[in-house]
Amino acid sequence: MGRLKLATVWFGGCAGCHMSFLDLDEFLIEVAGQIDLVYSPIVDCKEYPEGVDVALLEGAICNEDNLELLHKIRARTKVLVSFGDCAVTGNVPAIRNQLGPDNTTNVLQCAYIDNAQENRRLPTHDGIVPALLARVVPVHEVVPVEHYLPGCPPPADRIKAVLTQILAGKPPHLEGAQLKFG
Amino acid sequence: MTLLDLEQIKDKEIAGRKKIVLRCCLAAGCTSSDSKNVKARLDQAVVAAGLQDQVEVRGVGCMKLCCDGPLVQVDPANTLYIKVTADSTPSIIAALSGGKSDLPQGDPQAAFFTKQLSIVLANSGVIDPERIEDYIAADGYLALHHALTEMEPRGVVEAVVQSGLRGRGGAGFPTGLKWSTVAKSPGAKKYIICNADEGDPGAFMDRSVLESDPHAVLEGMAVAAYAVGADQGFIYVRAEYPLAISRLQIAIKQAKRIGLLGMGVFESPFNFNIDLRIGAGAFVCGEETALMASVEGKRGTPRPRPPFPAERGLWDCPTLINNVETFANIPAIMRRGAEWFASIGTEKSKGTKVFALAGKIKNTGLIEVPMGTPLRTIVEEMGGGAPGGGAIKAVQTGGPSGGCIPAQHLDTPVDYESLTKLGSIMGSGGMIVMDETTNMVDVARYFLEFCMDESCGKCVPCRTGTVQMHHFLEKILAKKATARDLTHLEELCDMVRNTSLCGLGQNAPNPVQSTLRFFRHEYDALLQPELHSGGNGVAQPQPLAGAK
Amino acid sequence: MAAKTLTVDGRQISAENHTTILQAATDAGIKIPTLCHLDGVYDVGACRLCLVEVKGTTKLLSACTTRVYEGMEVTTNSERLQKYRRMTLELLFAERNHTCAVCVANGHCELQALACELGMDHVRYDYCSPKWGVDATHPFLGMDHNRCILCTRCVRTCWHIEGAGTKNVAGRGTKSYIINDLNEPWGESETCTSCAKCVLSCPTGALFHKGATVGEMERDRSKLAFIVNAREKKQWVV
Ligand SMILES: Cc1cc2nc3c(=O)[nH]c(=O)nc-3n(C[C@H](O)[C@H](O)[C@H](O)COP(=O)(O)O)c2cc1C
Ligand code: SF4
Numbered sequence: 001m002g003r004l005k006l007a008t009v010w011f012g013g014c015a016g017c018h019m020s021f022l023d024l025d026e027f028l029i030e031v032a033g034q035i036d037l038v039y040s041p042i043v044d045c046k047e048y049p050e051g052v053d054v055a056l057l058e059g060a061i062c063n064e065d066n067l068e069l070l071h072k073i074r075a076r077t078k079v080l081v082s083f084g085d086c087a088v089t090g091n092v093p094a095i096r097n098q099l100g101p102d103n104t105t106n107v108l109q110c111a112y113i114d115n116a117q118e119n120r121r122l123p124t125h126d127g128i129v130p131a132l133l134a135r136v137v138p139v140h141e142v143v144p145v146e147h148y149l150p151g152c153p154p155p156a157d158r159i160k161a162v163l164t165q166i167l168a169g170k171p172p173h174l175e176g177a178q179l180k181f182g
Numbered sequence: 183m184t185l186l187d188l189e190q191i192k193d194k195e196i197a198g199r200k201k202i203v204l205r206c207c208l209a210a211g212c213t214s215s216d217s218k219n220v221k222a223r224l225d226q227a228v229v230a231a232g233l234q235d236q237v238e239v240r241g242v243g244c245m246k247l248c249c250d251g252p253l254v255q256v257d258p259a260n261t262l263y264i265k266v267t268a269d270s271t272p273s274i275i276a277a278l279s280g281g282k283s284d285l286p287q288g289d290p291q292a293a294f295f296t297k298q299l300s301i302v303l304a305n306s307g308v309i310d311p312e313r314i315e316d317y318i319a320a321d322g323y324l325a326l327h328h329a330l331t332e333m334e335p336r337g338v339v340e341a342v343v344q345s346g347l348r349g350r351g352g353a354g355f356p357t358g359l360k361w362s363t364v365a366k367s368p369g370a371k372k373y374i375i376c377n378a379d380e381g382d383p384g385a386f387m388d389r390s391v392l393e394s395d396p397h398a399v400l401e402g403m404a405v406a407a408y409a410v411g412a413d414q415g416f417i418y419v420r421a422e423y424p425l426a427i428s429r430l431q432i433a434i435k436q437a438k439r440i441g442l443l444g445m446g447v448f449e450s451p452f453n454f455n456i457d458l459r460i461g462a463g464a465f466v467c468g469e470e471t472a473l474m475a476s477v478e479g480k481r482g483t484p485r486p487r488p489p490f491p492a493e494r495g496l497w498d499c500p501t502l503i504n505n506v507e508t509f510a511n512i513p514a515i516m517r518r519g520a521e522w523f524a525s526i527g528t529e530k531s532k533g534t535k536v537f538a539l540a541g542k543i544k545n546t547g548l549i550e551v552p553m554g555t556p557l558r559t560i561v562e563e564m565g566g567g568a569p570g571g572g573a574i575k576a577v578q579t580g581g582p583s584g585g586c587i588p589a590q591h592l593d594t595p596v597d598y599e600s601l602t603k604l605g606s607i608m609g610s611g612g613m614i615v616m617d618e619t620t621n622m623v624d625v626a627r628y629f630l631e632f633c634m635d636e637s638c639g640k641c642v643p644c645r646t647g648t649v650q651m652h653h654f655l656e657k658i659l660a661k662k663a664t665a666r667d668l669t670h671l672e673e674l675c676d677m678v679r680n681t682s683l684c685g686l687g688q689n690a691p692n693p694v695q696s697t698l699r700f701f702r703h704e705y706d707a708l709l710q711p712e713l714h715s716g717g718n719g720v721a722q723p724q725p726l727a728g729a730k
Numbered sequence: 731m732a733a734k735t736l737t738v739d740g741r742q743i744s745a746e747n748h749t750t751i752l753q754a755a756t757d758a759g760i761k762i763p764t765l766c767h768l769d770g771v772y773d774v775g776a777c778r779l780c781l782v783e784v785k786g787t788t789k790l791l792s793a794c795t796t797r798v799y800e801g802m803e804v805t806t807n808s809e810r811l812q813k814y815r816r817m818t819l820e821l822l823f824a825e826r827n828h829t830c831a832v833c834v835a836n837g838h839c840e841l842q843a844l845a846c847e848l849g850m851d852h853v854r855y856d857y858c859s860p861k862w863g864v865d866a867t868h869p870f871l872g873m874d875h876n877r878c879i880l881c882t883r884c885v886r887t888c889w890h891i892e893g894a895g896t897k898n899v900a901g902r903g904t905k906s907y908i909i910n911d912l913n914e915p916w917g918e919s920e921t922c923t924s925c926a927k928c929v930l931s932c933p934t935g936a937l938f939h940k941g942a943t944v945g946e947m948e949r950d951r952s953k954l955a956f957i958v959n960a961r962e963k964k965q966w967v968v
């Protein structure tokens with residue numbers, strides 16, 4: 001039997017979900033034999049591979065790069081799991097949506113000019129900061145998602161519960177306190 | 183005031199009538215195109231021609247063919263001048279003495295008029311709504327006298343039950359049943375409310391009744407008050423109807439002055455006062471519980487029923503609330519008998535219904551037809567079809583809570599049950615005709631937007647469900663939606679319908695659901711293909727490679 | 731007082747005349763989800779979470795406002811009701827800005843808790859992301875409109891328990907919002923007694939004690955019912 005091809009992806013989030021993932025500690029070693037981690041911020045791999053079984057997606061969809069990658073991921077992955085509140089709800093990154101349709105200008109102004117210590121200018125060159133989307137959206141607003149793993153960040157035992165069920169070939173099911181946002 | 187007094191007023195009024203009467207519409211439609219000035223100029227022209235002994239220029243209520251106003255009708259010659267201007271008035275007067283006039287005329291024998299059956303609008307466009315004598319001359323207040331002096335309250339209720347009258351405010355609840363519930367509700371203090379909030383866009387039936395024949399409504403309310411044992415009435419009329427308000431004020435004052443309202447009506451022990459309450463333009467305040475909250479001076483939001491107003495209404499007292507048109511039917515029923523009324527209409531929908539005909543149709547205006555009249559008769563024969571002869575696509579009835587009936591169902595008789603069966607409602611009587619150029623998704627969006635804006639904000643499904651439904655419709659219209667969005671929209675329609683607190687939310691999905699029912703292809707044509715398969719949480723994951 | 735016998739989810743229970751379905755079910759240990767209901771103030775039937783099916787009518791009835799009757803058959807938890815409840819929560823989460831991760835009420839919020847309880851793990855509707863402000867003008871209380879679900883528990887508490895009549899609702903539809911007096915900043919309200927009962931009543935993080943940490947946002951709402959009981963029934967012990 002082949003190993004589960006797992007990917008973890010870091011979109012617009014604080015990496016807290018990935019920290020929590022690493023908090024799985026010895027469980028990671030336990031499952032190491034059943035999983036191939038084919039793409040992840042902690043794996044040296046530039047191109048999202050084909051034929052991925054499961055992807056845990058951290059973060060909201062905030063910019064053009066996120067968008068492009070997400071479409072690629074959807075096309076190459078069987079099961080997508082929205083991993084953490086930012087992916088599930090937009091969470092903190094989506095707060096800028098409240099500033100209205102011009103929020104991208106405001107946000108860049110705030111980060112690169114108003115609050116900058118030196119070198120105050122907007123990053124306009126291609127390939128430096130990808131163009132921000134006018135609205136930050138949760139993953140499932142862009143592509144269909146199979147499962148949701150909320151939490152900010154989701155505690156390690158919640159991630160474990162999901163991975164265990166997936167490895168057992170069952171659709172993961174969380175309930176009660178395991179579903180808590182925040 | 184006694185019967186004798188009433189008859190004297192009538193006799194005097196009739197005896198004083200002049201040979202020729204020019205009826206000039208002074209309802210809101212025609213006054214908006216300068217009919218007040220037309221009336222003044224007609225008066226002047228009559229004097230100038232020295233005809234004041236033979237000619238009366240009477241300001242009247244709505245003469246129904248509103249699109250061709252200002253209207254002036256000459257009796258007994260039966261000439262109908264349309265689109266009258268102030269400058270054309272001398273030539274109208276000249277024509278009275280045999281002069282030829284080439285002014286535009288309407289045809290009083292057109293189907294628009296001949297297919298009408300006037301009960302509620304019998305006095306509309308005929309009497310001067312600002313003169314109680316004119317109403318009395320048309321047998322006004324005889325019904326009230328008859329009820330007060332010759333009938334027990336129970337008998338009055340029974341007559342209304344027998345007539346088969348159903349509420350004209352939207353739901354079509356049997357009026358007699360409502361009256362008898364209020365009559366039976368224990369309580370020393372009871373109230374009558376006339377719902378004149380008419381908030382449906384495009385509807386102006388109630389406004390016309392109030393502007394054209396306010397006494398009929400007062401008389402209907404008084405009969406109701408006697409029947410259920412109330413001594414105080416309120417008319418809740420929207421502030422956007424200044425003319426209706428002023429005519430009601432005049433009518434109430436006149437009726438009080440001659441003892442037809444107030445203490446000891448017709449020298450009987452029956453007391454009845456009517457006060458006006460002016461609505462501040464919230465559609466939801468037409469909903470009965472919200473309306474009552476508003477009359478009590480509270481924020482106009484609905485509350486769950488039961489208890490129904492008939493048991494606990496205004497200030498927790500039993501309250502009878504009926505629509506303007508419902509009350510306006512009462513005097514005729516009392517005068518001519520329940521059997522007569524019950525002989526008109528269909529088995530379950532008795533009498534007539536007033537509709538405000540609007541939209542893509544040649545003759546816009548007010549019509550009153552027997553229940554059961556086929557939509558086709560109304561739209562094609564009376565309304566004259568779409569202007570320019572285009573094909574009619576659908577007829578929207580019931581206002582924002584109503585639905586669109588497609589052209590293939592035009593032979594449907596207009597009655598409560600038939601319209602409901604087609605996913606629409608009778609509603610209060612707005613009827614908007616749409617031709618082939620109309621985009622039905624856009625129509626749904628328009629009406630939904632109305633409900634969204636008018637939601638009172640109390641309950642979650644209506645307050646925010648309509649916002650999300652609106653998002654979906656915008657997305658569909660912008661060609662950015664997929665089949666998945668449409669599924670979500672339909673699911674939301676079902677949820678908002680079944681979980682909203684009041685009729686506004688419960689019916690808000692109607693425009694969407696009814697256009698989906700008959701014009702789904704228009705939605706489908708706007709949908710985009712899904713970029714990815716996958717089930718958005720619905721699909722099960724594929725069997726996993728590596729799964730144990 | 732005449733007792734009524736009714737069936738709730740197949741169980742026979744009895745309840746006093748005039749009690750609501752919600753009360754009767756709660757007394758029998760059957761839980762019906764609620765948000766706008768608050769022990770101690772009258773019910774308005776606004777959140778629609780407590781809707782139940784009653785045999786004999788196709789309409790769903792709010793358990794908090796519907797009185798029991800003899801022989802009533804109630805279903806509180808059908809598939810359909812569960813689905814509608816989840817949708818109601820989705821709509822609430824999408825309406826304003828409920829960013830649980832950075833909310834003072836995180837972990838002490840009835841909205842958040844209901845999402846867990848009813849299994850609402852994501853929202854399928856567009857987040858409206860409206861721009862609502864925070865009223866921090868009161869010396870030690872605050873209101874974050876972003877977290878308000880318009881349940882009007884604070885309004886009813888303010889009027890009927892405290893009797894101050896400070897809080898009210900303004901606006902229509904989704905633009906409705908809670909105001910103080912005639913839309914004054916809270917700190918300038920002449921009627922507010924600063925009793926903080928509204929904070930106690932609020933199911934979410936919309937009303938809070940300034941400077942309170944997340945841990946301090948636990949609210950003992952039974953205090954409100956206690957006051958009302960003491961006042962109306964002269965019962966001083968719970
Ligand atoms: C949102 C909403 C708006 C309504 N608006 C009106 C209205 O403008 N006029 C009216 O007569 N009834 C209106 N109704 C219906 C009233 O609640 C009530 O049923 C009616 O006044 C009863 O009178 P009837 O039995 O004579 O029809 C409305 C209902 C809803 C739910
Ligand atoms: S359905 Fe709409 S109008 Fe009616 S109570 Fe609910 S929010 Fe208010």
Ligand code: SF4
Binds near residue numbers: 883933
């Ligand atoms: S502030 Fe709190 S208690 Fe008041 S309406 Fe909003 S959510 Fe309800």
Ligand code: FES
Binds near residue numbers: 765775
């Ligand atoms: S608790 Fe009953 S409607 Fe909110």
